[in-house]
Amino acid sequence: MEPLFTPAEMTLIDRAAPGCGMPVATLMENAGRAVARLIRRHHHPCRVLVLAGPGNNGGDGYIAARHLAAAGWPVTVAPITHSHPASPPGQAAAAWRGPTVAPDLDQVRRADLVIDAVFGAGLSRPLDPAVSRLLDAAKTLIAIDIPSGVDGATGALRGEPGHAARTITFVAPKPGHLLLPGKSRCGIIHCADIGMPSEAIAHITPSLWRNTPALWRIPTPDHAGHKYDRGHLTILAGPMSGAAILAANAARRTGVGLLTLATPTPIHGAAPGIMIRTDPMAGLLADSRRMTWLCGPGLGIETAGSALATLIEAQRRIVADADALTACANQPERLAGVAVITPHEGEFARIFPSLSGDKLARARTAAARIGAVVVLKGEDTVIAAPDGRAAINDNAPPSLATAGSGDTLAGIIAGLLTQNMPTFEAAAAGVWLHGAAARSCGPGLIAEDLADALPAILASLVPTYHSKHRPKNTT
Ligand SMILES: NC(=O)C1=CN([C@@H]2O[C@H](COP(=O)(O)OP(=O)(O)OC[C@H]3O[C@@H](n4cnc5c(N)ncnc54)[C@H](O)[C@@H]3O)[C@@H](O)[C@H]2O)[C@H](O)CC1
Numbered sequence: 001m002e003p004l005f006t007p008a009e010m011t012l013i014d015r016a017a018p019g020c021g022m023p024v025a026t027l028m029e030n031a032g033r034a035v036a037r038l039i040r041r042h043h044h045p046c047r048v049l050v051l052a053g054p055g056n057n058g059g060d061g062y063i064a065a066r067h068l069a070a071a072g073w074p075v076t077v078a079p080i081t082h083s084h085p086a087s088p089p090g091q092a093a094a095a096w097r098g099p100t101v102a103p104d105l106d107q108v109r110r111a112d113l114v115i116d117a118v119f120g121a122g123l124s125r126p127l128d129p130a131v132s133r134l135l136d137a138a139k140t141l142i143a144i145d146i147p148s149g150v151d152g153a154t155g156a157l158r159g160e161p162g163h164a165a166r167t168i169t170f171v172a173p174k175p176g177h178l179l180l181p182g183k184s185r186c187g188i189i190h191c192a193d194i195g196m197p198s199e200a201i202a203h204i205t206p207s208l209w210r211n212t213p214a215l216w217r218i219p220t221p222d223h224a225g226h227k228y229d230r231g232h233l234t235i236l237a238g239p240m241s242g243a244a245i246l247a248a249n250a251a252r253r254t255g256v257g258l259l260t261l262a263t264p265t266p267i268h269g270a271a272p273g274i275m276i277r278t279d280p281m282a283g284l285l286a287d288s289r290r291m292t293w294l295c296g297p298g299l300g301i302e303t304a305g306s307a308l309a310t311l312i313e314a315q316r317r318i319v320a321d322a323d324a325l326t327a328c329a330n331q332p333e334r335l336a337g338v339a340v341i342t343p344h345e346g347e348f349a350r351i352f353p354s355l356s357g358d359k360l361a362r363a364r365t366a367a368a369r370i371g372a373v374v375v376l377k378g379e380d381t382v383i384a385a386p387d388g389r390a391a392i393n394d395n396a397p398p399s400l401a402t403a404g405s406g407d408t409l410a411g412i413i414a415g416l417l418t419q420n421m422p423t424f425e426a427a428a429a430g431v432w433l434h435g436a437a438a439r440s441c442g443p444g445l446i447a448e449d450l451a452d453a454l455p456a457i458l459a460s461l462v463p464t465y466h467s468k469h470r471p472k473n474t475t
């Protein structure tokens with residue numbers, strides 16, 4: 001699992017380090033060396049200017065400068081302000097024997113590569129515009145820990161940070177590396193091991209992770225199982241039946257045993273393996289095996305709203321999307337009892353108009369308020385559980401911004417839930433699978449492609465699945 005630590009949590013870890021036998025100066029030495037090593041690995045020797053701030057981030061910059069200079073690179077340091085001589089960054093500055101210049105635009109323009117070591121975790125107020133101008137003038141900018149001016153906890157911009165080509169952070173990435181708009185300033189993100197003792201890291205119990213397959217486990221069918229063991233998903237279909245069909249196709253690829261489209265009027269064009277039922281919901285709900293339902297895509301706002309209430313009353317496991325969310329505009333209490341909601345920012349704002357703040361905080365607050373997992377979609381989708389756990393997804397390509405993509409995501413999540421995957425894990429896995437499927441399709445993606453791309457992605461996650469189930473070679 002890949003936890004994400006806020007700057008405040010990172011500070012607690014840093015403070016615990018000396019008590020675990022790891023002085024700050026050694027961590028700083030390791031951090032600066034890691035920065036120099038990564039720069040040498042990814043760039044050819046060139047003129048380097050280090051913009052160094054007053055805190056430990058600046059200290060990392062001085063040490064990176066020393067290691068690059070020792071490797072023969074022409075390096076100059078431009079201190080933005082000076083540090084206390086007795087502090088670890090002050091000592092790192094004192095150990096710098098190379099050229100030091102005033103931070104001005106000419107110096108920046110003369111450099112081929114600029115290291116942003118101005119502020120990291122300690123950013124406490126907006127960046128001075130004069131510093132922004134320097135960072136903005138860099139030909140190639142490499143940020144230490146986080147681009148100066150990006151709030152590591154939220155990804156908000158405090159002032160105008162530069163656009164880094166790469167960012168080298170330590171111990172664990174921070175939420176601000178994955179959340180917009182901060183994410184767009186980080187470039188390629190590297191996380192370096194600086195020898196932080198595990199006892200110091202253990203001071204923090206993570207509740208936020210990068211959404212990777214280490215966070216969840218995809219259900220696999222049992223050898224002796226039958227289709228009912230893999231669950232029965234019912235998807236409500238309405239006037240825009242294509243949305244429900246897209247969701248159904250994706251859900252079936254996740255491995256559900258049976259799938260019904262419940263529709264008031266016959267549907268044409270659905271795959272033959274999909275069951276179409278035109279009887280009233282009450283009849284379908286009489287079958288207790290119909291536990292999991294997807295409500296919303298293409299349904300119509302009024303129908304979705306009343307169907308949602310019926311399903312909640314019947315204590316079903318519900319994924320609410322699209323029209324079911326719009327039906328709850330300004331009335332989040334109508335969602336209490338659902339398992340997962342999958343709003344984009346517009347739908348979220350309609351349901352929770354009074355919630356403000358960063359994306360992570362809003363998703364967590366909403367999840368706690370309605371007692372359901374919230375999948376707040378976007379390039380930086382946040383998955384938040386009512387108990388405070390959250391994940392940030394970072395594998396979604398921009399090609400996913402296409403009609404029917406959201407219906408497909410809702411279908412994938414509902415499909416995993418149908419197979420009894422725990423709710424937070426099913427939502428997180430669904431978001432990741434959706435992104436991975438889109439990536440595997442490449443350019444020209446249409447929503448119909450996503451379901452067909454799922455088997456290869458699933459096989460890559462469960463490598464023993466095929467060999468375990470392939471008949472023995474008898475020749
Ligand atoms: N995570 C680790 O294990 C390690 C991280 N290291 C690096 O240390 C920094 C965090 O260091 P810290 O000294 O706490 O903060 P900063 O360097 O960001 O600067 C704090 C300093 O700056 C002043 N300040 C803040 N914002 C502004 C502003 N907008 N304008 C002017 N001045 C500002 C603030 O008052 C303080 O004086 C982390 O990012 C890593 O790079 C260590 O090397 C050890 C290991």
Ligand SMILES: [K+]
Nearest residue numbers: 116119146148
């Ligand atoms: K920085």
